[in-house]
């Protein structure tokens with residue numbers, strides 16, 4: 001199973017989290033976030049990582065040109081769109097960054113919100129479902145209603161996000177079958193400062209629950 005730990009800010013923490021088993025690290029490129037990192041900070045983390053670790057830049061309502069510039073300067077392998085980006089915008093970004101994974105995050109307010117997801121399946125590589133929060137775009141620690149996702153089965157891979165922790169991950173994965181998971185505040189001491197003991201416990205839980213994780 002793909003495991004993305006998001007909101008990495010420190011090189012030693014990025015390296016340790018990759019060693020613990022993360023397949024993917026996320027970097028917040030949204031300046032209003034307390035987890036915001038510059039290209040220089042992303043590069044400092046990337047330099048510590050083995051090549052097989054995916055490195056995703058998280059953007060919200062940025063211009064294609066802004067994303068291109070950060071992408072060129074920081075050693076990212078993919079882009080996560082966490083704002084109100086349209087399918088047309090996603091297609092334009094795909095032209096500008098071919099051979100780059102594009103993840104569209106959708107903040108799910110209710111079960112109707114799931115209906116609009118189909119319009120993205122031809123425009124991006126991966127979907128990410130996050131919890132809705134009226135003021136914040138992400139990293140909120142709020143969980144989705146996993147019951148509403150029991151039959152969710154889009155045509156492209158998807159990641160479950162939103163308030164996941166080492167304590168609730170097996171419960172979530174007993175109800176929902178994503179291709180991967182994404183955690184941020186649930187493995188933190190403070191925004192941007194990851195708690196390596198919590199990350200280690202997450203991987204212990206995932207190891208213990210292997211038989212539950214049907215889509216690994």
Ligand SMILES: O=C(O)c1ccccc1NCC(=O)[C@H](O)[C@H](O)COP(=O)(O)O
Pocket residue numbers: 006007026028030033034035058059060082130137138139140141142161162163164182183184185186
């Ligand atoms: O994490 C942020 O600060 C953030 C700010 C603006 C846009 C997106 C942001 N995070 C996106 C993520 O991928 C988080 O991992 C996701 O929202 C889950 O967060 P959490 O509920 O804390 O696990």
